[in-house]
Amino acid sequence: xxxxxxxxxxxxxxxxxxxxRAVEGVDVTLDKGEVLAIVGESGSGKSVxxxxxxxxxPWTATITxxxxxxxxxxLREITPAERRKIIGKDIAMIFQEPMSSLNPCFTVGFQIKExxxxxxxxxxxxxxxxxxxxxxxxxxxxxxxxxxxxxHQMSGGMNQRVMIAMAIxxxxxxxxxxxxxxxxxxxxxxxxxxxxxxxxEKNGMALALIxxxxxxxxxxxxxxxxxxxxxxxxxxxxxxxxGRPYHPYTAALLAALPERATSRILPTIPGxxxxxxxxxAGCLFAPRCAHASAICQTRPPLPRGADEGHARCHxxxxxxxxxxxxxxxxVSQ
Ligand code: SF4
Ligand code: MG
Numbered sequence: 001x002x003x004x005x006x007x008x009x010x011x012x013x014x015x016x017x018x019x020x021r022a023v024e025g026v027d028v029t030l031d032k033g034e035v036l037a038i039v040g041e042s043g044s045g046k047s048v049x050x051x052x053x054x055x056x057x058p059w060t061a062t063i064t065x066x067x068x069x070x071x072x073x074x075l076r077e078i079t080p081a082e083r084r085k086i087i088g089k090d091i092a093m094i095f096q097e098p099m100s101s102l103n104p105c106f107t108v109g110f111q112i113k114e115x116x117x118x119x120x121x122x123x124x125x126x127x128x129x130x131x132x133x134x135x136x137x138x139x140x141x142x143x144x145x146x147x148x149x150x151x152h153q154m155s156g157g158m159n160q161r162v163m164i165a166m167a168i169x170x171x172x173x174x175x176x177x178x179x180x181x182x183x184x185x186x187x188x189x190x191x192x193x194x195x196x197x198x199x200x201e202k203n204g205m206a207l208a209l210i211x212x213x214x215x216x217x218x219x220x221x222x223x224x225x226x227x228x229x230x231x232x233x234x235x236x237x238x239x240x241x242x243g244r245p246y247h248p249y250t251a252a253l254l255a256a257l258p259e260r261a262t263s264r265i266l267p268t269i270p271g272x273x274x275x276x277x278x279x280x281a282g283c284l285f286a287p288r289c290a291h292a293s294a295i296c297q298t299r300p301p302l303p304r305g306a307d308e309g310h311a312r313c314h315x316x317x318x319x320x321x322x323x324x325x326x327x328x329x330x331v332s333q
Pocket of ligand 2: 046
């Protein structure tokens with residue numbers, strides 16, 4: 001049994017111009033102690049799918065899924081009180097925007113101690129000591145003094161560290177980290193990632209890491225899910241993904257890495273992720289795909305099996321990474 005199991009998740013938002021599908025048919029599984037990286041451009045639905053699991057989307061969102069279970073229990077079938085015990089404690093999240101998730105009216109010390117009181121029932125002294133310990137772990141200098149400071153009195157990077165401290169305060173079983181280190185300089189970035197991996201080792205914490213940074217993925221993840229325009233387009237163990245991508249989008253992401261560039265000019269993927277009103281009828285990547293054929297324009301591809309990286313593609317890439325198999329329709333003629 002997976003620790004976290006989400007099947008066929010779809011999230012739509014009601015907008016004044018109609019329904020907008022932000023996530024479509026996404027599966028997420030996470031086992032104890034596992035590190036899953038979720039990668040993709042902005043607008044690929046990575047954050048939205050995780051916020052749906054946390055129950056943190058606004059009322060304009062319609063969420064459907066075949067299953068959304070933590071430790072075998074469907075999160076939609078438990079009582080609100082049970083849910084409050086799990087969310088924030090067993091499943092915690094580091095948000096992309098620290099300032100929007102810290103309360104500006106309270107000191108950061110109050111906020112972290114309040115989380116420790118509510119979820120772990122620690123007494124005043126234990127809360128204080130644990131808060132200092134957490135601040136030290138995430139590299140906040142002079143932690144005792146910093147406890148009395150309000151979020152607006154600190155830099156973005158420092159607030160991000162406070163938020164990371166809050167997320168790991170209750171030793172979560174699952175930590176969802178949404179671009180956790182983007183506002184931090186490289187030294188602190190490395191320190192935070194090491195800390196998260198240490199918690200994985202020590203407590204068996206599972207980590208879902210949402211990131212743009214393929215370098216971080218290569219160093220930390222065991223499995224990688226690639227998202228595009230709200231869909232998961234490929235998922236593989238990390239070595240497989242870097243060594244033998246099946247989906248043209250994954251291959252294009254990898255080709256854009258500086259260390260893989262064959263010339264001084266980095267290749268980029270032409271075009272942009274389709275928006276609300278320009279979603280293609282067939283494959284969502286077709287307008288940008290170098291391998292698109294006639295079938296790609298009209299028929300949405302379904303995910304393939306694990307032996308082809310679950311690639312959502314009519315014609316997955318061959319081992320040379322440059323050519324594709326003939327489309328199924330042409331083969332059968
Ligand atoms: Fe490219 Fe076609 Fe595969 Fe889509 S289905 S990724 S357009 S080859
Ligand atoms: Mg995001």
